[in-house]
Amino acid sequence: MRILITGGGGFLGQKLSRKLTEHGALRGQPITAMTLMDVAEPAKPKAGFPVTSLACDIADDVAVKALFADHGPFDVIYHLAAVVSGAAEADFDLGMRINLMGSIHLFQAARAQGNCPVVVYASSIAAHGGEEPEVIVDGVELNPQTSYGSQKVMGELLLNDMSRKGFLDGRGLRLPTVSIRPGKANAAASSFMSSIFRDTMQGDASNCPVGRDFLIFHTAPRTIIENLVIAAELDGAGFGFNRCLNLPGRSDTVGEMIDAMTRVFGPEAEARITWEADPVIEKIVHSWRNRVISEKALRLGFVQDKSFEDTVRWFLEDDIQRRPA
Incomplete structure (x- = not known):
C-alpha cells in the first residue's frame, strides 16, 4: 500500500x-x-x-x-x-x-x-x-x-x-470550518474561527471580526x-x-463556542478577544452556509463532534503551544 x-x-x-x-x-x-x-x-x-x-x-x-x-x-x-x-x-x-x-x-x-x-x-x-x-x-x-x-x-x-x-x-x-487549528493564522477567511480560541488560550490577543451571534459550521x-x-x-x-x-459538523454561534471554551479553560482567554468588524471577512463568511444536515455521510459511517468542549480539550492535549514558565 x-x-x-x-x-x-x-x-x-x-x-x-x-x-x-x-x-x-x-x-x-x-x-x-x-x-x-x-x-x-x-x-x-x-x-x-x-x-x-x-x-x-x-x-x-x-x-x-x-x-x-x-x-x-x-x-x-x-x-x-x-x-x-x-x-x-x-x-x-x-x-x-x-x-x-x-x-x-x-x-x-x-x-x-x-x-x-x-x-x-x-x-x-x-x-x-x-x-x-x-x-x-x-x-x-x-x-x-x-x-x-x-x-x-x-x-x-x-x-x-x-x-x-x-x-x-x-x-x-x-x-x-476546522477549529481549533494549531499553528499561526493564515490567509483563510475563516482563520479567526481558530485564532480567537487558539491564540487567546496561548496568552495572546485575537480579534473577532464578526458578532457573537455569527453561526459557524465547524468540526x-x-x-x-x-x-x-x-x-x-x-x-x-x-x-x-x-x-x-x-461531512458532518456542528452549528454553534461564536458566543456559544466562547462560552464552551470558558467552561473548559476559564475566563482569561475570552478577556483577550477584541471585537473589531472587518467588512472583507464578513462579506466572505456571510456567503457560506452554516446549517448542514449530513445524512449521507453519517449513514456511510463518518463521525461527528459531540461538543465544542471536546474540541477545546483536544486542543489542550494535542496542539497548545505553552509559553516557557
Whole structure:
C-alpha cells in the first residue's frame, strides 16, 4: 500500500501522516511507503516504513508527472493541497493555478497510473451559498459565492466524472470550518474561527471580526483526521452516483463556542478577544452556509463532534503551544 499526501506540510497533512504511521495499515493492507509533498519539503513522521518528503509545485504539470514516475504508483492519494479562501479571493489567478489546475494535473497523473487509485479530495463547505436554502441537505445544487468555493466545485465535478469513467476511485469531502487549528493564522477567511480560541488560550490577543451571534459550521481536527481515514477505507460504490458529500459538523454561534471554551479553560482567554468588524471577512463568511444536515455521510459511517468542549480539550492535549514558565 503506497500513499501520497499532497499538502503534506500543512497541519492536516502532518496530522494525517502521523495517524497513518500509527495505524501502519489502510484498506486492510500494510502501508509500505508514504510520500509527502508540498510547496516546501514537509516534516517526516517516524514510521516503520519508508517516508519520502519532497517539495513540488502542484501547478507544474511536469513536476507532478515526475513525482508519480519517481515515487508511484500510488494506491491511495490524499489531495489536501490548496490556496486558502482569502488568498484565492484576493488573487484569482493564484487560486486557479493551484486549486483548479493543480487538481487537474494530479488527477490526470493518477489516471495515467492505470490502477484506479483511491483519491480522497478535500473540498469545502464554501461550495454552498447564494440562492441555496439556509439549511443544506444532501443533493442541494451547489452555488459557491467565492473563487475558492468555485475552484473546489470544479475539482469535485472532475473527480466525479473521472470516477464514473473508472479512471479514479474518488471520494470528495466538503470540510466544515476546522477549529481549533494549531499553528499561526493564515490567509483563510475563516482563520479567526481558530485564532480567537487558539491564540487567546496561548496568552495572546485575537480579534473577532464578526458578532457573537455569527453561526459557524465547524468540526475539530481530530474528527477531520478520523473522517479522512474513513473516506479511504470505505467502498467507493457506497457513495453512489455522486462521489462528493458534506461531512458532518456542528452549528454553534461564536458566543456559544466562547462560552464552551470558558467552561473548559476559564475566563482569561475570552478577556483577550477584541471585537473589531472587518467588512472583507464578513462579506466572505456571510456567503457560506452554516446549517448542514449530513445524512449521507453519517449513514456511510463518518463521525461527528459531540461538543465544542471536546474540541477545546483536544486542543489542550494535542496542539497548545505553552509559553516557557
